[in-house]
Amino acid sequence: xxxxxxxxxxxxxxxxxxxxxxxxxxxxxxxxxxxxxxxxxxxxxxxxxxxxxxxxxxxxxxxxxxxxxxxxxxxxxxxxxxxxxxxxxxxxxxxxxxxxxxxxxxxxxxxxxxxxxxxxxxxxxxxxxxxxxxxxxxxxxxxxxxxxxxxxxxxxxxxxxxxxxxxxxxxxxxxxxxxxxxxxxxxxxxxxxxxxxxxxxxxxxxxxxxxxxxxxxxxxxxxxxxxxxxxxxxxxxxxxxxxxxxxxxxxxxxxxxxxxxxxxxxxxxxxxxxxxxxxxxxxxxxxxxxxxxxxxxxxxxx
Amino acid sequence: xxxxxxxxxxxxxxxxxxxxxxxxxxxxxxxxxxxxxxxxxxxxxxxxxxxxxxxxxxxxxxxxxxxxxxxxxxxxxxxxxxxxxxxxxxxxxxxxxxxxxxxxxxxxxxxxxxxxxxxxxxxxxxxxxxxxxxxxxxxxxxxxxxxxxxxxxxxxxxxxxxxxxxxxxxxxxxxxxxxxxxxxxxxxxxxxxxxxxxxxxxxxxxxxxxxxxxxxxxxxxxxxxxxxxxxxxxxxxxxxxxxxxxxxxxxxxxxxxxxxxxxxxxxxxxxxxxxxxxxxxxxxxxxxxxxxxxxxxxxxxx
Numbered sequence: 001x002x003x004x005x006x007x008x009x010x011x012x013x014x015x016x017x018x019x020x021x022x023x024x025x026x027x028x029x030x031x032x033x034x035x036x037x038x039x040x041x042x043x044x045x046x047x048x049x050x051x052x053x054x055x056x057x058x059x060x061x062x063x064x065x066x067x068x069x070x071x072x073x074x075x076x077x078x079x080x081x082x083x084x085x086x087x088x089x090x091x092x093x094x095x096x097x098x099x100x101x102x103x104x105x106x107x108x109x110x111x112x113x114x115x116x117x118x119x120x121x122x123x124x125x126x127x128x129x130x131x132x133x134x135x136x137x138x139x140x141x142x143x144x145x146x147x148x149x150x151x152x153x154x155x156x157x158x159x160x161x162x163x164x165x166x167x168x169x170x171x172x173x174x175x176x177x178x179x180x181x182x183x184x185x186x187x188x189x190x191x192x193x194x195x196x197x198x199x200x201x202x203x204x205x206x207x208x209x210x211x212x213x214x215x216x217x218x219x220x221x222x223x224x225x226x227x228x229x230x231x232x233x234x235x236x237x238x239x240x241x242x243x244x245x246x247x248x249x250x251x252x253x254x255x256x257x258x259x260x261x262x263x264x265x266x267x268x269x270x271x272x273x274x275x276x277x278x279x280x281x282x283x284x285x286x287x288x289x290x291x292x293x294x295x296x297x298x299x300x301x302x
Numbered sequence: 303x304x305x306x307x308x309x310x311x312x313x314x315x316x317x318x319x320x321x322x323x324x325x326x327x328x329x330x331x332x333x334x335x336x337x338x339x340x341x342x343x344x345x346x347x348x349x350x351x352x353x354x355x356x357x358x359x360x361x362x363x364x365x366x367x368x369x370x371x372x373x374x375x376x377x378x379x380x381x382x383x384x385x386x387x388x389x390x391x392x393x394x395x396x397x398x399x400x401x402x403x404x405x406x407x408x409x410x411x412x413x414x415x416x417x418x419x420x421x422x423x424x425x426x427x428x429x430x431x432x433x434x435x436x437x438x439x440x441x442x443x444x445x446x447x448x449x450x451x452x453x454x455x456x457x458x459x460x461x462x463x464x465x466x467x468x469x470x471x472x473x474x475x476x477x478x479x480x481x482x483x484x485x486x487x488x489x490x491x492x493x494x495x496x497x498x499x500x501x502x503x504x505x506x507x508x509x510x511x512x513x514x515x516x517x518x519x520x521x522x523x524x525x526x527x528x529x530x531x532x533x534x535x536x537x538x539x540x541x542x543x544x545x546x547x548x549x550x551x552x553x554x555x556x557x558x559x560x561x562x563x564x565x566x567x568x569x570x571x572x573x574x575x576x577x578x579x580x581x582x583x584x585x586x587x588x589x590x591x592x593x594x595x596x597x598x599x600x601x602x603x604x
Contacts, residue, residue: 013399021413030439031428045437047446109323120317135332142534143578146560147335169331201313230421232535249421253539256427273424280419288412296483
């Protein structure tokens with residue numbers, strides 16, 4: 001849309017846009033600054049976002065280590081709030097492991113099945129395709145979380161590995177349709193050429209389709225990574241019995257609920273929150289375009 | 303051509319093996335759980351002892367003796383309505399502003415989208431801290447401007463408002479993004495032609511932009527409505543239904559009947575399944591009503 005705007009109109013628009021920017025930033029900004037404060041400081045209130053140690057840094061009354069005291073506490077396991085073994089370094093590793101494994105499963109199997117549905121002919125193809133389509137509309141998610149948990153308990157996979165498998169299984173069919181749409185744009189002449197060169201149905205996928213569909217798979221990988229990293233309900237239930245093998249998001253929420261009515265350890269909670277949020281924000285700043293394209297493609301065109 | 307092609311055995315076997323992963327994931331973690339829910343809604347089972355067939359008894363209980371559930375249903379709709387009435391217009395306005403060739407639009411777009419990167423559960427934690435009675439940033443600001451601090455979480459109405467604010471904060475950017483994609487797909491020629499004919503900006507907005515944005519608007523609103531009705535994690539970490547079930551929503555209520563909550567044992571799984579089925583039906587009915595009433599906006603000058 002092209003609009004020619006006068007200077008006052010522009011000032012009004014920019015003011016509005018900047019106000020929304022401030023509203024967007026404020027919660028994250030105060031969370032960040034609170035993560036450097038002592039619990040006393042946070043409970044004391046006030047609107048000053050800057051922690052007292054920050055000013056002391058310049059006068060030499062505090063060291064960098066003092067500033068990062070909350071982070072050191074949650075990392076060293078002295079937080080004592082998730083059971084007695086608050087170990088956020090471990091949780092970070094767990095989150096990373098689960099997310100990467102989920103991405104691996106989703107990308108590998110989605111790519112293969114999209115190829116098979118797009119290029120293959122086999123008995124039962126229509127039925128299976130319909131099955132994927134139907135479940136997409138029902139939108140499983142948390143509505144079936146109880147029977148899912150019964151299954152994982154019975155099979156005995158209530159661990160990080162099992163979590164990745166379930167996240168892959170319940171990821172939904174939109175990835176499949178997105179990839180199928182992409183593969184459709186790849187010329188079938190390439191398939192035929194590969195077959196003449198002696199490629200089987202499988203190796204055509206491995207050598208031709210998989211490398212060529214990297215862009216869409218990259219997008220799916222990012223969205224999946226975000227979903228897994230941020231997931232709460234499923235990991236909180238699947239990993240409920242374990243004190244150490246849990247994810248960052250679950251650990252942060254545990255910090256909150258254990259704070260309970262009495263003296264909440266807001267300082268540690270905010271440090272944990274930043275640990276859970278920061279990697280996503282950094283990833284977003286680095287790959288902002290891919291995210292934006294992936295999310296709009298998945299919803300608008302899908 | 304299709305019928306004549308002989309099924310190649312090797313190719314067929316490869317096809318089956320290649321979709322095995324996705325199909326297994328779908329069947330084990332989506333289809334079987336759905337079947338489990340549908341079957342169990344006719345039984346009574348407390349997790350121990352025998353499984354009794356009780357017919358429609360569970361549904362009678364849902365419709366006649368579950369005031370708490372229907373209260374939660376009402377809350378869910380209040381939440382969805384209250385937040386969408388702010389979120390969607392805000393997203394639309396921002397999309398319109400950013401769709402014009404404004405300097406810094408990609409910066410604004412990225413910032414507004416940023417909250418979508420944060421885990422929903424973590425957003426609950428952040429806003430819980432933000433609106434805390436003592437030392438919470440919002441109350442500190444209210445005091446700064448001479449107001450009385452508000453006990454946000456001890457009153458159903460204000461607690462619900464906090465949940466709405468948190469949800470709007472998270473989602474307005476992503477909806478803005480969808481609208482922007484829709485706006486960009488409208489041909490600039492139309493506006494040019496309208497300008498030549500002497501149509502004002504306002505007139506162009508109502509005769510070109512709004513009708514052509516119809517299909518996108520319809521889809522975005524549909525997703526936003528269903529997404530809001532399925533709200534789970536945010537409520538669990540922000541208020542957990544407090545005070546006294548005033549902010550309980552459909553999904554959290556179902557979750558609690560299955561898994562139990564503070565001081566409340568898990569209830570009958572059959573009853574929980576019946577609640578799940580009824581909730582799925584409610585979502586289905588909303589979808590159908592929505593699609594019926596908005597059908598017209600979908601059929602625009604093609």
